Amino acid sequence: MIPWAKPTLFGKEERYVQEALRSTWISGGPFVDRLEKDFCETLQVPFAAVVSNGTAALHLAYLALGVGHQDEVIVPGFAYQAAANIAILCGARPVFVEVDPATWCLDPSALESAITPRTRAIVPIHTYGNVCDLTAILSVARSRGTPVVEDVSESMMSEWEGRQAGTIGTIGTYSFHATKTITTGEGGMVVTRDPELDQRVRLFRSHGMLRERRYYWHEAPGHNFRLTNLQAAMGCAQLESIQEIVARRRAVHAMYRRELDGESGVTLQHFDARVMPVLWALALKLDPGAFPQGRDRVIDQMRELDVECRPGFYAASQQPIYDSLALPVCEDLARNVISLPTFPDLTEELVHTICQGLRKLKR
Template identity: 60%
Template sequence: MTGRVPIPWATPILWGHEESFVLDALKSTWISGGRYVSRFEEELAAFLQVRHACAVANGTVALHAAYLGIGVERGNEIVVPGFAFMAAANIALHMGAIPVFAEVDADTWCVTAEAIERRISARTRVIVVVHTYGNVCDMDDILALARDRGVPVIEDAAEAFASRYHERFAGALATVGTYSFHATKTITTGEGGMVVTGDPAIHERVALFHSHGLRRKRHYWHEIPGHNFRLTNLQAALGCAQFERLDAIVRERKRIHRTYAAALKDVAGVRLQVFRPEVDPVLWALALELDPAAYPQGRDRVIEQLASEGIETRNGFYAASQLPIYPDCGPLPVCERLAKNVISLPTFPSLDEQQISYVSSSLAALRK
């Protein structure tokens, strides 16, 4: 390893009132629910231009709550992409539903209407699209297909908070949208999530399920067998402070995207994720596909080599067809190719130009 300060893959940025807001929540003694939770919900609903927002404990339970809000039942099929973080599929499995995996586009790495159509059946209850790495799926075609088939769509926008599609925000385009505020995400509450929808009936069910099936008007009366998916006031205080600085955070993430793209555009053997003209991405992570001809040592060895230079990177997602927990998933050639060759580079707002140059040149130097 060199004498350089190691470059992490991600680090949270606490630029604003995080400490004072969290301390205020602590001093108020409202450390479970509280006013920061409702403020966080209201501010994000206004920003995203959606009618309803429900803060939850993380992005995975956001998907669980969305399924419950829509009415997913045991035996229902849920169409999901085969290359993505597998939360949507895993929760479906836990609920007794059946995840049905669709191929993704070889350039954008997002699921397409054509791939979804090949997987829809009479048992399909919901379509889940995942806006991978901050890209946004081609929602016009997907929503047209969903309307034609009478199937609701959930957007898993965990990795795409503040990304836009035709000037509208990812997660606010379909029946329901879900977000994650994990420590590595665009804004963070440590762990946290949000469910948004324009459908009041779905929102009511989500709100009930996320808080034990209780209404505030009547203590301990369970209208439905709910869960505890609630976000705490302490976490929401952190989220409110992060949201105040969203413009600056987005600006820095876009700077990082531009700088990497410029540094890597002429590097043979490196293929950057493609973004359609109507997509204005805010990247969760800058990811790229390595050409095995240029990197015959393989992606995993490249990760090790970069680590020896003090650079932390991550492999791409595994394809569903590679995971033993999904033995009935058939072959997914594009997903499997991406799983083998995709690598994501350090991406966080305080990453400077010199660090990006070092990461990019180090990656280029590993070509054979």
């Protein structure tokens, strides 16, 4: 079976984790500080706070911005909906907007009508390795004085106009899940250029305490969203290999493009010329005329061919926990998008096998 994703490990991960174990620093420790420092250097940002997972990163971003009861948070209707779920848990209301039918990212033209006096944040979710139109989004956000939280869980190291995604808005949040660009098993990061926001993230990350000020003194009600030294050790090793990971992911993307550009019956996700993507997953939209059996049946048939695929995200308007108006573009993508195996160790031969399998299923 060709898996949909798997982490790429380089050997230093085991050595660094053993080093952390031998040091007996297994909760907090020096690898945590090192990972934050290395992340800042890699992304060229002044502040980075490592956390327990990407969802915790979003939660801390909202808390740092003061998102709370009766506030509104604007999110795209086609995406992994951690950003919406955390808004609800903060007492806010997610306001879903359409995505661009070509890029599948938040449509900036939908923002003006969605912003209200209650809007506390706009959350562009950079989907599948793509980057939202940050120039247009930030233009609207700045005109309204609204913070922008970039969810970069799927697009670490992707660039917008030569700048790292996640470093352009008010706050950027990252995931280090096993399927992501780098992994610590579970983990994440919050980055910002604002020292006050960074301090608030760190405060809420650790029970509302800042130990450099005073031990066991709670300045705010907070969580324990800290990452362990063991996990951070793995992250440090991964980050040392980030350029190789990026190069391999871009090579896999190029392989798929050579196979599928111009292929009848499928439409690949579009990347704006201003985007330099690092693919999380190769996603494409199936034409129901070419695949009348439907996307879900195609996934089953690919599994029969020993290829694991996944469906696109369900539209917010299709899910019972959300209060959303109809979102036709999101709903169309939800019905027809499929993502193919994508990880750095994929070879040209395997990519060809995957694409040939998909071709066999066309009618």
